[in-house]
Amino acid sequence: MGIHISIKNRLRLLSASAVLGIAVLAVVTFMANKMSSKALQDLYEDHTLSIVHMQKLESTLQEVRFRVAGVLLEQLPLQGSLNHLKEARAILAEESKAALPVFAQIFVSTESAAEFQALQSNWSKVDELLGKIEKNYVANDNKLLSSVLEEEWPVLHKNVIKHLQALIPVAQKQAEQTYLSNRQSVQRWATIGEIFGLFALISVVLVAYQTIRAITRPITHAQTALVQMAAGELNNPIDAQQQDEIGVMMRDLEALRISLVKVVSNVRHGSESVATASSE
Structure with a gap:
């Protein structure tokens, strides 16, 4: 038993299919944009900022060492280096306060976690050493300043700066992996959207084709039937099996054909009766 759908319901189905398609595409596009925004936010907050913090810490420490060497070589002014050191201590304190909690969340693998633990456990030595350098700047004691640079700075480099430098490429690699993973997620949603859109x-x-076919074919048959009826050919039954508005029209045409057949038959029978009576 076939499924019969009226023309009105076919048009409703066509509209519903279009609306559903648009709605699905809108939802998928929204989800893809949302995931893309979140991915960029996570990449920026968890990785890009971490790399910036680490590079800032490392470059600030290197600048301090460079200026100490410049003062000892009498290539840089003492007062300017002292002012720079005070600014550097403030920058390092601010950057480390913001960065170290984030580092604890992103450096969780065995190797990177060990590097971070070593960095964190020795970080307090940074300000201690910078405090010594500041005192020597104030005392203008190049001998002690030279001792700090030659003996204590290599220890700081080994215990702090080296670990910091080792973590920078790790953070860059993690950022790249996060980017690739998030890009795959966004592409997955885009693929889902393309599939649903298709x-x-x-x-x-399909619905439009079936609707057009359901309208045009019966109308063509109706037109043919009307032409035949106009030509006096009333013996060809009209197919009226379609269960929709067009089917109703075709059944009305079939009823009209049957009525015309009866009228013609009655007229013919009456004519024959008149002819018989006349001959008698």
């Missing part, structure tokens, strides 16, 4: 398009095309 499905919606095919559904709309």
Whole structure:
């Protein structure tokens, strides 16, 4: 038993398919944009900022060492280096306060966690050493300043700066992996959107084709039947099996044909009766 759908319901189905397709595409696009925004935010907050913090810490420490060497070589002014050191201590304190908690969350692998633990456990030595350098700047004691640079700074480099430098490429690699993973997620949603969009398009095309076919074919048959009836050919039954508005029209035409057949038959019978009576 076939499924009969009226023209009105076919048009409703066509509209519903189009609306559903648009709605699905809108939802998928929204989800893809949301995931893309979150991915960029996570990449920026968890990785890009971490790399910036680490590079800032490392470059600030290197600048301090460079200026100490410049003062000892009498290439840089003492007062300017002292002012720079005070600014550097403030920058390092601010950057480390913001960065170290984030580092604890992103450096969780065995190797990177060990590097971070070593960095964190020795970080307090940074300000201690910078405090000594500041005192020597104030005392203008190049001998002690030279001792700090030659003996204590290599220890700081080994215990702090080296670990910091080792973590920078790790953070860069993690940022790249996060980017690739998030890009795959966004591409997955885009693929889902394309599939649903294609499905919606095919559904709309099929419903539209069936609707057009359900309208045009019966109308063509009705036109043929009307031409035959106008030519006096009333013996060809009209197919009226379609269960929709067009089917109703075709059944009305079939009823009209049957009525015309009866009228013609009655007229013919009356004519024959008149002819018989006349001959008698």
